[in-house]
Amino acid sequence: MNLLDKFSAVAATRTELAAAGTNPTDVVVDQVLSPTESMIGGQRTIMAGTNNYLGLTFDETCIAAGQRALAESGTGTTGSRMANGNYASHAELERELAEFYGYPYAMIFSTGYAANLGTMAALVGSGDAIMLDGDAHASLFDGGKLSGASVYRFKHNDPESLDKRLNRLGDQASRTLVIVEGLYSIMGDRAPLKELADVTKKHGAYLFVDEAHSLGVLGEHGRGLIEEQEVEADFVVGTFSKSLGSTGGFCVSPHEALTLFRYASRPYMFTASPCPSVVATTRAALAQLKARPELRETLWRNANKLYNGLSQLGLQLGPEPSPVVAVKMESRERALAMWQLLLEDGVYINLILPPAAPDGSSLLRCSVSAAHTDAQIDKIIEAFRRLPRPGD
Amino acid sequence: MVTLREVSLSDNNTIIAELVGLLAAQLPEPREVPPETDLISDLALESVQIMEFMVDVEDHYDIAISLEALAEIRTLEQLAQVVSQARDKQ
Numbered sequence: 001m002n003l004l005d006k007f008s009a010v011a012a013t014r015t016e017l018a019a020a021g022t023n024p025t026d027v028v029v030d031q032v033l034s035p036t037e038s039m040i041g042g043q044r045t046i047m048a049g050t051n052n053y054l055g056l057t058f059d060e061t062c063i064a065a066g067q068r069a070l071a072e073s074g075t076g077t078t079g080s081r082m083a084n085g086n087y088a089s090h091a092e093l094e095r096e097l098a099e100f101y102g103y104p105y106a107m108i109f110s111t112g113y114a115a116n117l118g119t120m121a122a123l124v125g126s127g128d129a130i131m132l133d134g135d136a137h138a139s140l141f142d143g144g145k146l147s148g149a150s151v152y153r154f155k156h157n158d159p160e161s162l163d164k165r166l167n168r169l170g171d172q173a174s175r176t177l178v179i180v181e182g183l184y185s186i187m188g189d190r191a192p193l194k195e196l197a198d199v200t201k202k203h204g205a206y207l208f209v210d211e212a213h214s215l216g217v218l219g220e221h222g223r224g225l226i227e228e229q230e231v232e233a234d235f236v237v238g239t240f241s242k243s244l245g246s247t248g249g250f251c252v253s254p255h256e257a258l259t260l261f262r263y264a265s266r267p268y269m270f271t272a273s274p275c276p277s278v279v280a281t282t283r284a285a286l287a288q289l290k291a292r293p294e295l296r297e298t299l300w301r302n303a304n305k306l307y308n309g310l311s312q313l314g315l316q317l318g319p320e321p322s323p324v325v326a327v328k329m330e331s332r333e334r335a336l337a338m339w340q341l342l343l344e345d346g347v348y349i350n351l352i353l354p355p356a357a358p359d360g361s362s363l364l365r366c367s368v369s370a371a372h373t374d375a376q377i378d379k380i381i382e383a384f385r386r387l388p389r390p391g392d
Numbered sequence: 393m394v395t396l397r398e399v400s401l402s403d404n405n406t407i408i409a410e411l412v413g414l415l416a417a418q419l420p421e422p423r424e425v426p427p428e429t430d431l432i433s434d435l436a437l438e439s440v441q442i443m444e445f446m447v448d449v450e451d452h453y454d455i456a457i458s459l460e461a462l463a464e465i466r467t468l469e470q471l472a473q474v475v476s477q478a479r480d481k482q
Contacts, residue, residue: 129458134443141459150458155447168456360440 020340024351027343034058035245035371040348046376048306048366049350053323054216054288054295055371057245062284069280077273081262085273093283097250100286101223101236105258108250108279110271112212112239115249117143118267119208119237120177124149129169129176131162131205133191135358140179140210146266149177156184156358159195166203174204177235182214182225186357186365188324190218193229206234216243216289217323222296240278244285248274299323299370302377306368309381326352327364330390335362338387347383407472414448415468427469453479 017023031039035055036047056062079085090108098106109115120143124130128149132140135156144151155161166173178200180191200207211224215238219227226233240248307321318326329335332353339351352363412425418441431437450457455478465471
């Protein structure tokens with residue numbers, strides 16, 4: 001077997017995915033019309049799988065801020081924060097994030113993926129341990145590998161399972177990072193954060209919360225699950241690529257040690273810093289998130305409308321209403337076929353096939369935006385209603 | 393006289409029998425699972441099922457098995473050795 005032979009299985013899957021028409025992993029958006037509409041395959045399509053929770057990608061203040069930064073600071077930094085790529089706007093964004101969370105220290109990264117890898121790899125290493133929720137995002141598993149720490153998995157959202165495992169680690173528990181997410185990206189369920197935080201504290205471990213899907217979505221001020229459940233985490237990580245509509249990631253913390261991560265985090269040190277225009281649109285979007293709580297209210301109204309509408313069709317959904325609405329399909333083949341029919345009907349959503357879904361099932365995953373109109377939500381529900389029933 | 397090696401083998405056989413019992417929850421129908429069975433290629437278990445099985449194994453023996461140790465395990469026999477070593481550490 002040579003180096004390239006292992007790709008034959010991937011090629012077979014790609015052929016299978018493409019057989020029904022459009023390959024779900026290779027959809028080309030020809031033109032973006034708005035935060036919720038695009039042209040795909042010559043057809044005007046409602047985008048209901050974008051993670052664009054607050055719909056800020058076409059916000060006028062964000063676009064103007066990005067254009068100004070492009071004109072004033074150029075297209076890119078061409079270097080790391082450790083070298084020539086450390087701009088005043090990076091430090092300003094860090095200061096604004098720290099202030100927003102009420103934590104003294106903040107650090108930004110070039111992507112959300114790098115934020116998880118960079119924080120984890122700086123924080124834990126050989127001899128330390130990571131206790132990871134079983135349904136955690138791939139980037140958190142990758143961060144575990146990069147760190148060199150021993151990685152253990154506990155049952156999803158199960159404080160008792162975490163307690164038992166921390167107990168088994170004995171003295172090593174105090175050198176353990178417990179990692180959970182605020183809102184889980186596939187099923188849209190929240191972590192029982194208060195209980196998990198209590199267990200973590202009992203064992204002297206450290207709590208890391210990934211708020212990628214909950215920033216701007218949960219909490220009175222949009223700070224995420226830590227705000228909603230009044231928990232102080234040791235490290236809060238998030239991304240700019242969802243509610244804030246740009247790219248990049250961050251970590252905030254009450255621990256001064258975060259300021260030293262800059263010298264220990266390879267995903268921070270050995271990559272170019274975020275572009276000035278990206279930093280500018282992120283800062284403008286964060287200001288919008290703070291100033292316009294009505295965006296969050298509209299998001300939740302839309303999320304509840306979609307969840308209830310799909311529920312009334314008798315579809316099997318994720319455990320609770322949220323801006324991530326997962327529809328369980330009976331088989332991989334049916335999921336693929338139904339995804340195709342929805343796209344042909346002018347609705348784009350995400351197809352989740354095993355092993356990406358937590359219980360190995362196949363899902364049609366919708367994500368809702370504050371920018372969706374009532375008519376668009378109705379159209380999404382109607383498109384699901386038109387799908388053939390199993391056995392038809 | 394029973395040698396140390398024989399005790400160890402007997403211990404391993406007991407663990408393998410218990411593992412087969414725990415594995416049954418992940419199999420669509422009852423089947424013979426010899427110790428050298430490859431959990432992935434022979435049983436066609438999805439990674440999700442392997443993870444659930446491992447959580448059951450950890451809870452049954454009250455041990456912790458790291459993901460990097462898990463990555464080296466292909467057969468029930470190898471898993472039994474890891475379980476045995478983890479129990480010895482405690």
